[in-house]
Amino acid sequence: xxxxxxxxxxxxxxxxxxxxxxxxxxxxxxxxxxxxxNDLSLVDFVVTLEYIDSGNIAHAEILEATESDKDGYLLxxxxxxxxxxxxxxxxxxxxxMSNYDQAEDKTYxxxxxxxxxxxxxxxxxxxxxxxxxxxxxxxxxxELKSVADELAATAELIPSTVPSDLELTDKLLQLTNSEGQxxxxxVELPVD
Numbered sequence: 001x002x003x004x005x006x007x008x009x010x011x012x013x014x015x016x017x018x019x020x021x022x023x024x025x026x027x028x029x030x031x032x033x034x035x036x037x038n039d040l041s042l043v044d045f046v047v048t049l050e051y052i053d054s055g056n057i058a059h060a061e062i063l064e065a066t067e068s069d070k071d072g073y074l075l076x077x078x079x080x081x082x083x084x085x086x087x088x089x090x091x092x093x094x095x096x097m098s099n100y101d102q103a104e105d106k107t108y109x110x111x112x113x114x115x116x117x118x119x120x121x122x123x124x125x126x127x128x129x130x131x132x133x134x135x136x137x138x139x140x141x142x143e144l145k146s147v148a149d150e151l152a153a154t155a156e157l158i159p160s161t162v163p164s165d166l167e168l169t170d171k172l173l174q175l176t177n178s179e180g181q182x183x184x185x186x187v188e189l190p191v192d
Contacts, residue, residue, distance in 0.1 A: 002030045003115065005095060011115035019080060020120045021088040027080040031063065031095065032073040037110060045097040045108070047076050054089030054119055088121035 002015040011031075019027060035043060047063045063076035078084075084091065095112040163175035163183050174186035 001027065001117075002032065005031065005033045005112055008113075009111070010113040011093070011095065013115070013117075018120055019085060019117065020122050021085055022122070023085050024081050025079050029078045029080060031076040031078070032068070032070055033076065033095070033097065035072055035074055040108065042074060042097060042099075042110070045099040045110070047074075048096045048098070049078055049093060050096055051084075051091055051093035053084065053091050054087035059083070085119050088119050090116045090118055092116055 001013060001017050001019070004012050004014050006012055014032075017027065029049075031047070031049070033042060033047065035041065047065075049061045049063055050058070051060075052058050061078060063078055066075050066077055068075035092114050094114045097108075097110040099108045100106070101108065161183070162177060164178045165176045167174045167176050167182070168189075171189045171191065172186045173189055175183040177183055
């Protein structure tokens with residue numbers, strides 16, 4: 001989801017997407033902030049996202065700048081985690097940009113207006129479980145996927161280590177696999 005800090009200090013969603021309750025680490029919020037605000041460079045400012053989640057709990061996250069894909073704008077990102085999506089409903093957020101100029105002994109603070117993001121509810125088919133454990137089903141799926149990955153890795157080794165044929169060359173009896181490669185040292189047969 002892309003959010004633009006506009007000239008009137010409002011935040012506007014320019015590219016939206018649905019965010020569902022309990023989603024975690026699959027979406028990013030992109031915040032675009034102008035490099036210059038009223039002849040003041042915002043490049044060295046600390047940008048903090050302040051928000052009240054759907055459970056009415058206040059949070060603050062210092063955002064890290066990343067390389068911007070939009071000329072004249074700074075880009076800050078925030079992964080959408082389960083802390084952000086814990087409860088369905090509206091998340092109210094705003095940005096606070098601040099800097100201290102030691103040479104002038106002056107503090108600069110710029111605030112944005114508020115923006116409401118909807119965290120959409122999903123019916124929980126498997127009863128409520130704590131966020132730390134995601135859901136019983138999610139944990140079982142991850143556990144089974146791990147076992148399946150290990151089995152697949154082991155299965156790849158089988159064709160090269162399981163003998164499937166015998167080969168006799170110059171009185172040397174040798175085991176071979178399905179690809180015709182020899183396995184082991186072989187046995188030399190006695191001379192007749």
